[in-house]
Every structure is written in structure tokens, then in C-alpha cells.
Amino acid sequence: MKKGWKYSLPILASVALLTACGNGGNKTDSKSAGKTPSQNKLIEFKDTVERKGKEIKGGTLKYAVVTDSPIKGVLNPALYTDGLDAEVLQFLDGDLFTKGEDLRWTNDGFAKQEIDPKTKTVKVTFPKGAKWSDGKPMTIDDYIFTHEFIANKNYPGVRYPFYVGSIEGAEEYHVGKADHISGIEKVDDQTVILHYKEMTPSIKIAGGTLLAMCIPKHVFENIPMDKVMECDQVRKNPVSFGPYKLVSMIPGESFTFEPNEYFYEGKPTLKKVIAEVVSSNNIVSEMENGNYDIGAMPADKFDSYSKSPAFDILGGKSFGWNYTAFKFGKWDKAKGEVAPDPNAKMNNKSLRQAMAMAVDNDLIAAKFYKGTRTGGNSLIPPVFAENNGQDPIKFDPAAAKKLLDKAGYKDKDGDGFREDPNGKKLVINYATMAGGQNDQTMALAYIKWWNEIGLDVKLTTGRPIEFNSFYDKVEHDDPEIDVYAAAWNSGNDPDPQEFWGRKNQFNMARYASEENDKLIADISSEKAFDDKFRMEAYDKWQRFAKEECFAFPTANKMSILAVNKRVKYFDVKHDNFPDKGSWQNITFVQKERVK
Template identity: 60%
Template sequence: MQEILRKGLEEMIMKEALKKVLPLVGSVAMLAACGNGGNKANKEAGKTDHNGVAKFNMKVEHEGKPIKGGELRYALVSDDPIKGLFNPALCQDQSDQDVVNFMFDDIFIVDSNNHLTNDGLAKYKVDKDARTVTVTFPKGAKWSDGQPLTVDDYIFTHEFIANKDYPGVRYPSSVGPLVGAEEYHSGKAANISGIEKKDDQTVVLHYKQMNPSIEISGGDLLSYVIPKHVYENIPMNKVMSHDASRKNVVGNGPFKIESLIPGESVTLVANENFYKGRPKVDKITIDVVSSKNIISEMKNGNYDIAGMPADQYDAYKDAANFSVIGKPAYSYSYIGFKLGKWSNEKGANVMDPNAKMNNKKLRQAMAYALDNDQIAKKFYKGTRFSANSLIPPVFKEYNKDTPEYNYNPKKAKKLLDEAGYKDKDGDGFREDPNGKPLVIKYATMAGGQNDQTLALAYVQFWEKIGLKVELTTGRPIEFQAFYDKVEHDDPEIDVYSAAWGTGTDPDPSGLYGEHEKFNMTRYVSDEHTALLKDISSDKSFDEAHRKAAFDKWQNFAHEEAFAIPTLYRTGITAVNKRVKYYDLVSGSEDTKARLYNLQLTQSKPVGE
């Protein structure tokens, strides 16, 4: 085991899974807000704090006078082709969402604290007592095809997601809390009664309960819109494959599709109808680039912007032709335990009392068996660090006092003994409490030349405490196939490694709620549901109550161990020195950081 870690982890190139795992609302994309400091970004690159965690500037401003127009080259780092589903209500992985963000603009701009503002396309007003939100659209707004964009499109977007035949994963999030949404979704009503149209520019949304995150990006107020005139006549069983969702995309963002090579590249041009005016660059080319090639591609000056692999940080942190910036990510890696199945009939997750992993002490033991701190320090060079909670520390709701499953094989063995998992035939592996052979099927994603190394390291960690663990399919699984198996509760998966981008709303209900398809562990309990409801209750408008509710949930999740957080992440971005300004965290206060204001100082990217 230790030999694998010493030789393998330091050189392994693991898939950047986070970039492909979709948050509830697409607000974690690299270019949601784009890169001050002269060329100061690289001065911080390479430094670490007292815990060995790398320090980064989060924005950069390069020297040079901006040119007019130009083509920006964007590397979408992925070891798999992109699916090419470019609809914000349908796309299900981060790679597609990264492209969507160029073509669809959120109707509400957020500030640097991720709170919604009235600086975007639409305005909103919350009435907590009446449990309503009034949303107003301006006159004259247009889609990229020149058609009017009105409140009817916003209403349609809600109905699209709540449709009983909707094939996506966003119901009930954002739409479910509306009065009448459940009746519409079940086919008992012709419309959503809680949506009250006042005129072509104004709609009043009535909520069953006012969630404290209503004014947070990614919360209960839907912040994107799709074109009614395009989708109203497309059958739901065809929307996923229809050209309207893949190549003839009509959006409200700063850019629109000019051409594409499915799975490989997308060429975008400026949207002349964008409500903020024509973008400052003429064209954006997005190419899929593998994690093992991205460093050389950036150093050779082939691209302007790229998310960089953390495990190769030392190879590019001092690059001459691009700046390295980073920020704590709204994300975490985790180990998930399969505890049931999704029921289409009930529209809910259903626990299986006979599931192999339905023993809390078994799950806790497997958590204590993993040395995540060693993996983070030896492999990720300070760009990852071990995790204790399913709420990342980038949120103020994070509880630093939630216990962590620190590496403790002795405690892991004790837990297994107490639960009745003992080696009764002397073969070195434990049988289950009934004396039957126990083989745990573990699934992990492929991507990178040494993905097998980390997978085998995990298997050997578990073997060290007497558990026989085998890789599902015998090897790491390609990304799309992996999530297809996990989402469809493949019986050959008992345990899996994955990652979540949480979005900018810390409420965990959308990832772990009873009625959420994203809850891929399928864990459900009355106490768990009550804790999640408390987080989003009226009482949680009081910040002290909300913080206490989050603390209780984090401690409960730790104890129940349905999902074990393993590593927190720093998102690292390379920005070529011809990109004038780029910022990873700017909000509505900094308009020059917006996509439509990206500027270049030379006609081509700078090479080393």
C-alpha cells in the first residue's frame, strides 16, 4: 500500500472530475465571472500556508493595450468527449455547463457574496410575509435569434422543468417549492397555480414556503430562462436529442454557436442581440483538451484560458507565458455508499434494508481506513486538503468542528468486529455478520495515465482492515458510463468515488433530499428529512438558527456516513498573458470581469 502511494500518487494524473459533475444550478463554471494585480498572480503561485495548502491570487490584470475584437481560445479540460447538451434546464455535467454559460446568461447578476442583485436582465422583489417574489423583465429584450424575450419565456421554463415527462434532473429544485407545482407535475393541473402573470414583463411567484436561500444564487428563485418559441412544440421525449438543444441553440447570453464538431469543439461568435451590448471579442473557440496535454498546450501558446490539473501543479506554477490563479472551490470529493434505489413511480429515493452497505459501522470503518491526508499532501502538492464535512469551507455555514474520519485502521477494525464482520475461514478477508462471503464492488472514474493506481490504493487501504473490495468492471470506468451506472443504481456498484460541485447555495437538500435524483446514495430517513427541512424553514431566516441547523445536519451526516467527504479542492486556472483581465470571484460590483467584457492585447496567445 505505502509503496503504491509513494510511487504512484506523486506522478498520477487523475481526471478532474469536478469539472464534469454538475451542480444544481450552473454557477460553478470557470467563466461564470472572468480574471488586478499587474502580473502579480504568479507571485503567489508556489507559496503555501502553515498547513501546506497552496496560496493563490484570485484575479489577474496583464499589461498591454486591448485590441479590438479578436478570437479567444478556451481549453475545456476533459479526458472524454463532451455530451453536447446545451440547454441550462437539461445539461447534466459541468463540461456542457461550461459551454452553456457562454450562450445563456443568468437573468440575475450576483454580488461577490453570491447574493442576487437587480443589476442583471431581470429585477426581483421578495415579500417574505406574503411568500412571493415579483420578477420583472425589461421591454425590448431579445433572444439570439432576434425574437422577443418576455416573462412568458420565464413562465414556460418553470413549466418545462415541472412537466411530468421532463427528462432532466432539476425537478423539484427551484420549481418544486412553488404553489401548484406538485399538482402540475403529477398531471392533475393544466398550469402551475403559483405562477401569476401580471403583464408581458411581470410575474408573481407564490411559494408554499419561503426558503432563506431565496436570494442566493442557486437557491429557490429560478435564475435562467429558455426560449418558449423554440421548445413549446418539441415533444419531451425528443428535447434531449433535438438540434435545438445541441447545435441550433437559441440563447440570451453574450455568444451564440457558429459551428461545432460534436464532442470535440464549439465555435462561438458575438451575439449582436445581447442585452448588455455586443461582446468585446468577436469569437470564442472552445476545444476539448485532455488533462495530460493541457500543460504543453498552454505553454505552447495554443490557448488563453484553461482549468489546470492539480496533480501536475509543480509542472506549470512558474510558467512564463501565463498566470496561475485559483480559488477555494464550491466542491468536494467523496465516497458514496449505495443504500437503495430511485423509484420513478414514487419520484423518490427508496432505502433497501438488505443493501450490502446498509450497516453504519461498516461504512464508518471504510472511512477510517482511508488516509486522505497523505493522498492530499503527497499527490496534490497543497491544492487539495482532507475534508471533514459535506459543506465545503468556502461557505460560512461550514462547521469546522464536525469530526473528520482521520486515518485510523485500528478503529476501523474495531468497528467491523463490533458489527460482526469477522474472518471466519482464515483467508484474510472478513465475512458478513451471517458468516457469508463479503465482496464489495467499488466503482471509480477513468481519466489519466495512472487512474488505476489510485483505485488500487483505495482497494488496498480497505484490504488492510480485512475487507475484500473489487473494482466494478475490473478497472476505472469512463466518465459517462460511470455516471450512467451510478445514476441507474447498477447492482454491480456498492461503493463509488465521485465529486460534487455544490453551486453557490450551501443548502444540501438538492444533493441529498428524499426526492432528488442527485441523491445517488439513495439514503433516506425521517430524521434526515427533518434536518434538511429545518435548514430551509422560515425559522432559518434567523442566521443563528440557520447556522445551528447546518451544524446539526453536518454532524448527522458524519455519524450516518452515507457519503464520506474525502478532499476539498482549489480550482486552478491558467490565463494567457494576452488576456487583459480575469477574475474568479467578481460579482456585480466588477463589470469588467464579465464574459462580454473579456479583452485581448494581442492577436494570438503568447507562447513561452
């Protein structure tokens, strides 16, 4: 979402999210080895559309949530985890602060922030007279409560400790040694000063460690944590502060919004917004038939809609990327950290490296995503300057075989597949998610490549797994998953702490090591306020991640959006102020959608 209530690429770009594999691609580094010019050449998309004609306010905007799975419907900014819920939430909520093209926080929106690295404090100020969608006052007490909600020891979400843990007294509150967070200093009903134990450059970045979300205290203060995830206030009747409020829904399928009369910027231009699930197989025809105004488009079908007369195509660099990761252990809820198993099947670096070397990600990108995707070179996508431009893992099945031989993985019973170094049968369970017209084909291609280097790899459940079920299995450390292919939206902050840190639930590979801890800590240290140190720290971590191969990138994405030609103005730029294309400002040039 283009924070400040606007779609960007991807939606809710400020926040890290679990996403689907099927759509998108991204710009890659020109130094990448093993690529032909045709594989490197990406389509140049425009990022703005503005149409001439008299501006028509009001009307209903229909927005397509493109997915082959139902939407979970976790309509709370502190609790949701995936991009589908984010697409619904973008009409209800947004960040408290705006951001500029450099992805740093600015002060042009709802709240103001003053960050002082010298004193390790942040002063946050809310406007007077602000109200929630139910008409109740929205004050700094709500912002303070949101910190306490996330830091609660029974909090069922995934945002602790990344967003709150570095505030003084947060950990004491989290473990039950204190009844409040000592580092939160309320000044008045509109102002708070946050005192940090340590402050890093991430705090200045949209989606970084400064909490930019807020939930209503009067709604959630008396709801037990063990019931909050399924309560009506999260699932059916959310109270929000964005431009629209939810008025009706068909769970998992459709959501209808009307203007929030208390929205701080004034009444939105649209009379109604309807967000509906549309399958990836149907979105092209639905957009061409004029059934929706806006919808994300499948990259693997680009040729079929690239010249449609019904809509404009916008695109841009994506913060999302696809990857393959190896399972190392489980999540230890009591300790609040990952618990790697030293005897895990995939706890052999040579095995992991060989599997990464055996797959041709550039071929997949060229064959199925012509001009909209490239193979990846790093776990930091190239949309960020922090991507170090390193060569990708080279496709080299012969070298992969030699590596396995040297590590003791050999076929000892003559069945064509290698046993492990102890001579035991080795079967590797590979999970991937359903979505898109080529999901099964690509899954089988990876398995074939691994079979060709002598590894017996089986597809978990025998087929690609539905989006919600897939992440449920991965997050709960299903023993039938050894390797999995997934996608991640890193948000605006490339800091790997949230996804690969020891104490973060989003570290679904459950990987941890002292060296990884140290390198990530350097990125998140006060020393990293020095740009040279910070870039060197990112470079060291990326080289380490490539060598250890606890996961490897498979694709960088372009995000593609279709906008019906009746929409007067829309853009997918990364900044969000000023922004006449925000959801509250959308207008049309004609009443009916173009077909």
C-alpha cells in the same frame, strides 16, 4: 461560471453539478485533526490579472475544456447536469440575475427580483425589448414556460422539485391535476409574481430555489418531452440569450461561437470564441505552447507549470469537493423519490464507518496535490461559513478493525477477508472515474487500505471508468456498484436538499431516513431566516451525516486557471458586477498568444 456571463471557480458556480474527481483542492479548517503543518499549508493564488498595454478588441479566444471524456453536448440550462456541458453553456447562457460577493442575488443584470418573505412572493421583471439569439422577443412568458417545463410530469431533467416545487400549485401541475401552476401570476409581458407555499433563505442565494434560468417557449413548447433531450434545439442549434451564439461544432469535441447580435448588453468584444476538448495529460503543454488563452489546470501537476512564462495562474476556493458514497437502493421514478433497500449490502453503519476510518485522505492530498488540496471534514465544503469546523473522520485502521469485529464482520473461512454478519461471502464493488495521471494509483490505494482491514473490495470494471460512463452507471443504479468515489459542485447554495434529499435525483446514493428528512427540512424551513437557527440546523445535519456515514468527504479543492499573458484583464472572483472580465468584455494586449 461567473454568472452574468463570466468564468468563475468553478464554472457555472451558481448551479449544482456533477464533476470529475481529478482536478482541484480547497481550503480546510485549521482545527482538522491528524494533519501536519505541511499538509495544512495551501498555496495562495491571486484572483485577478490585469496587464498594461493598448487594448485590442476583436480576435479569437480559444478556451480549453479540460477533460479526458467527450462532452455530452446537452446545451440547455434546464437539462444539462455536468460541468463539461456547463463550460460550453457559459458562452451561450447565464443567470437572469447577478450576484454579489456574499453570493446573494443582486439586481445589476438582465432581470430584477423583489423577494418578500412576509408575503412569500417574488416579483421578477424582464427588460423591454429583450430578444433571443434568433431575434424573437424574450418575455416573461418564456420564464413562466420554463417553470412549467421543469414541473412537467414527463420532464427528463433533475431540477424538479428543487427549483419549482415550492411554488403554489406546482405539485398539482406536476402530477397532472392542473393545467397550469396556480402560484404563477403574470402581471404583464415583462412581469410575473411567484407565490410560494413556503419560502426559505435559499431563495436569496444564487443557485438557490429561485429559478434563474430561462428557455425559449417558441422553441420548446411543441417538442414532446420524450424527444427533447436528443432534439437538434438542444444538441445542435440552441437558441440562447447570452453574449454568443453557436455557429458550428464537432460533437463532443469542439464548439465555435460568434457574437449574439441581440445580446442585451450590446455587441461582445470578441469576434469569435472556440471551446475545444483538451486532455488533462496535454493541457500543460498546450497552454505553454500558446495554443489556448484560458484553461483549467490539473492540480496534481502544479509543480510542472507553476513558473510558466506563457500564462498567469489564478486560483480560488472551490465550491466543489470529492466524496465517497455508499449505495442504498434505487430511484423510484413513479414516486419521484429514492427507494432505499433495507437489505442493501452497505446498509450497515459500522461497515460504512469502518471504511471511512480506513482511508488516509490527508496522505493522498499531501502526496498527489501538494498545496492544492486537503482532506475534507464535512459534506459542506469550507468555502461556506455553514461548514461547522468539525474534526474529519480520523484515519484509524485499528479502530476500523475493532468496529467490524463488533458488528459481526469476521473472517470465518481463513481467506483473509471478512464475511458479513450472516457468514456470507462479502465482496464490495468500488467504482471510481478516470481522469488525471494518478487515477489508477489512487483507486488501488483505497482498495489496499480496505483490504488491510479485511474487506474484499474489487474495482468495478477492473479500472477507473470514463467520466460519462461512470455517471451513467451511478445514476442508473448499476448493481455492480456498492461504493463510488465522485465529485460534486454544490453551487453557491450549501443547502444539502438537492444532493441528499429524498425527492432529488442527484441523491445518487439513494439514501433516505426520517431523521435526514427532518434535519434537511429544518435547514430549508422558514425558521432558518433566523441566522442562529440556520447555523445550528446546518451543524446538526453535518454531525448527523458524519455519524451515519452514508457518504464521507475525501477532499476539498482549489480551482486553478491558466490565463495567457495576452489577455488584458481576467478575474476569478465570486461576485459578478461590475465585471470588465466577463466573456462579452474580454480584450487582448497583443494579437498573438504568448508562448
